[in-house]
Amino acid sequence: MDREHFSNDITVIMAMAGxxxxxGNIWRFPxxxxxxxxxxxxxxxxxxxxxxxxxxFLSEASxxxxxxxxxxxxxxxxxxxxKLRWLGMIxxxxxxxxxSYYSVVGGWSIKYLYVSLAGGFxxxxxxxxxxxxxxxxxxxxxxxLFLLLTSGVVLAGVKSGIxxxxxxxxxxxxxxxxxxxxxxxxxxxxxxxxxxxxxxxxSNVGPKTFIYAMGQSFFSLSLGVGTVLTYxxxxxxxxxxxxxxxxxxxxxxxxALIAGFAIMPAVFAAGIEPGSGxxxxxxxxxxxxxxxxxxxxxxxxxxSILFFLTIVVAALTSSISMLETGVAYLNEEKGFSRKKAVTxxxxxxxxxxxxxxxxxxxxxxxxxxxxxxxxxxDALVSNxxxxxxxxxxxxxxGWRMDEGQMRKETGAAYFFIRYVSPFVxxxxxxxxxx
Ligand code: TRP
Numbered sequence: 001m002d003r004e005h006f007s008n009d010i011t012v013i014m015a016m017a018g019x020x021x022x023x024g025n026i027w028r029f030p031x032x033x034x035x036x037x038x039x040x041x042x043x044x045x046x047x048x049x050x051x052x053x054x055x056x057f058l059s060e061a062s063x064x065x066x067x068x069x070x071x072x073x074x075x076x077x078x079x080x081x082x083k084l085r086w087l088g089m090i091x092x093x094x095x096x097x098x099x100s101y102y103s104v105v106g107g108w109s110i111k112y113l114y115v116s117l118a119g120g121f122x123x124x125x126x127x128x129x130x131x132x133x134x135x136x137x138x139x140x141x142x143x144x145l146f147l148l149l150t151s152g153v154v155l156a157g158v159k160s161g162i163x164x165x166x167x168x169x170x171x172x173x174x175x176x177x178x179x180x181x182x183x184x185x186x187x188x189x190x191x192x193x194x195x196x197x198x199x200x201x202x203s204n205v206g207p208k209t210f211i212y213a214m215g216q217s218f219f220s221l222s223l224g225v226g227t228v229l230t231y232x233x234x235x236x237x238x239x240x241x242x243x244x245x246x247x248x249x250x251x252x253x254x255x256a257l258i259a260g261f262a263i264m265p266a267v268f269a270a271g272i273e274p275g276s277g278x279x280x281x282x283x284x285x286x287x288x289x290x291x292x293x294x295x296x297x298x299x300x301x302x303x304s305i306l307f308f309l310t311i312v313v314a315a316l317t318s319s320i321s322m323l324e325t326g327v328a329y330l331n332e333e334k335g336f337s338r339k340k341a342v343t344x345x346x347x348x349x350x351x352x353x354x355x356x357x358x359x360x361x362x363x364x365x366x367x368x369x370x371x372x373x374x375x376x377x378d379a380l381v382s383n384x385x386x387x388x389x390x391x392x393x394x395x396x397x398g399w400r401m402d403e404g405q406m407r408k409e410t411g412a413a414y415f416f417i418r419y420v421s422p423f424v425x426x427x428x429x430x431x432x433x434x
Contacts, residue, residue: 003068004158006234011163013247015231018166018317019222020252021173023105026311030197030260031276032216036209039200042257045213049249052424053217055416056390057228057245059397062409064232065241066401070328071226074233075392078400087392091226092329094385095322096345098225100352101377102322103150106315107142107357108132108282113308120293120301121286129282134361143353146312147346150319154327155342158234162320169313170251176310177255181262183303190265196274197260214428219382220252222321224390230325241409262307281311323349352377383432387425394421 006012033041067074075088111132115121122128133139153161184190222228235244263285267274270288274280285307292300323345330341359366359373368376397406398418407414 004234005236006158006163006231006239009239009243009247011167012231012235012239012244013251014166014170015162015234015321016228016244016248017170017251017255019227019231019321020220020248020318021170021255022222022314022318023102023311024216024220025252025256026259026263026314027277027280029216029220029256030263031274031280032212033260034196034264034274035204035276036212037201037204038196039198040202040205041209041213042198044205044209045217046253048210048213049217049221049253051416052214052421053221053223054245054249055410055413055421056218056223056394056425057221057248058241058410058413059390059393059417059421060223060226060228061232061235061241061244062397062401062406063393064229065235065237065239066405068233070230070233070332071325072329073332074229075396078396087388090385091224091229091389091392092326094225094381094389095227095325096349097352097377097381097385099147099150099319099322099326100349101356101374102315102319103147103349103353104139104143104357104374105278106146106150106312106319107139107144108278109308109311109315110142110145111138112282112286113305113312116289116301116304116308120297120304121290123290125286125290126283128286129279132282133357134364136358136361139357139360140354143357144350146315146319147350147353149316150323151342151346153316153320154323155338157338158324162324165320166317169317173310173314173317174255174258176306176313177258177262180303180307180310181258181265183299184262184265184269187266187269189269189271191268193263193265193268194261196268197264211428211431214424215382218386218390218428220256221249222318224386224388224393225322225325225381226389227321227325229393230328231321233328242411242413384429387429387432391422391425391429394418394425398422 006015063074067077069077071091072088076085079085153165155161264274266288267284270291272284275284289300289304326345327338327341330336330344331338355363356374356377364372366373371379394417410417
């Protein structure tokens with residue numbers, strides 16, 4: 001079968017950055033940095049990104065590039081006949097689980113974009129979020145819409161869908177987030193937000209900081225679930241992996257930092273406490289837009305539209321990479337056409353996503369290990385599956401791939417891939433287990 005390929009290194013980096021840049025950069029990084037030592041956290045984060053995340057990235061990427069197969073097929077090639085290869089199924093399932101609940105949040109963002117466009121938020125915006133997520137119908141409609149958009153891009157194929165969408169979206173995302181940051185930094189009282197984000201505070205730095213920084217770099221670069229592997233299998237043979245790895249990590253961090261400058265100054269200018277997670281984007285910021293809207297109705301509307309547009313697009317560039325991972329599997333291993341694969345996976349992720357969505361409302365009574373369905377899916381993948389996937393990838397890259405080729409491609413990082421990463425990842429796994 002003829003394999004489609006990304007046109008060049010730039011478009012590979014755009015696609016990888018598209019997968020990496022997402023909700024994690026916007027709602028998690030700024031808060032993590034602020035809470036865990038400001039500039040000190042950022043330095044530790046860079047350290048973890050280079051020493052831990054990059055070797056994992058390079059492992060996944062070299063497996064994809066050299067086997068020219070999607071996630072399960074690649075593992076099968078490296079572990080022929082071994083029972084261990086079945087572990088590879090985790091990396092087929094993980095991105096689909098993430099897609100299911102990510103699409104629910106993508107749906108909320110669509111709803112907020114719609115509200116921004118249709119006339120802005122009402123006075124009781126903070127409680128509106130609780131009402132939205134617990135109501136059954138609207139979140140389901142928006143989840144469906146988000147998943148349809150994702151499917152549309154993936155259906156169009158690697159080059160005319162994924163490559164084209166990312167090539168346009170990534171520059172647009174940077175322009176949008178810079179506009180918002182510039183605006184945010186000019187608000188009176190914004191300096192406190194900059195200080196929150198950057199002031200080095202070593203009293204907050206400890207072993208825990210490293211665990212947080214590792215976890216964040218892991219999630220933010222979309223590692224361990226076969227997405228990097230799948231995208232890399234669309235690389236041409238002459239594509240440089242180091243360049244791609246550093247490029248992706250650079251754009252991902254840059255976006256996270258600018259997002260911090262877009263969000264925290266506004267939060268502090270409005271005199272509220274920064275939170276993390278969905279509350280930050282769906283409660284705190286809309287509240288700020290309402291407050292600003294009293295004096296600056298036009299500008300506040302505009303910024304609110306741009307902001308939710310940024311979130312929807314950033315989430316889409318990530319979600320298409322998750323869906324593509326599953327599509328590549330069904331296409332190559334099961335002989336499904338792209339159309340059939342997208343249709344089947346749409347049905348599956350729509351259903352699991354719907355359960356996740358309803359778990360804030362009608363199904364809130366259903367608990368798995370004390371978590372609702374949405375949080376359980378997130379915890380299962382983020383704490384266990386992603387880590388197990390990463391462990392499998394560094395093992396395969398460090399011990400199953402051709403050594404000479406790996407050394408040539410990954411240079412000094414090879415030592416880490418082979419001897420250091422497996423132990424560090426195992427330690428993370430244990431710490432998640434406890
Ligand atoms: N990196 C994405 C973000 O920052 C989230 C993510 C985690 C992801 N794992 C993934 C995206 C796998 C695509 C595929 O929001």
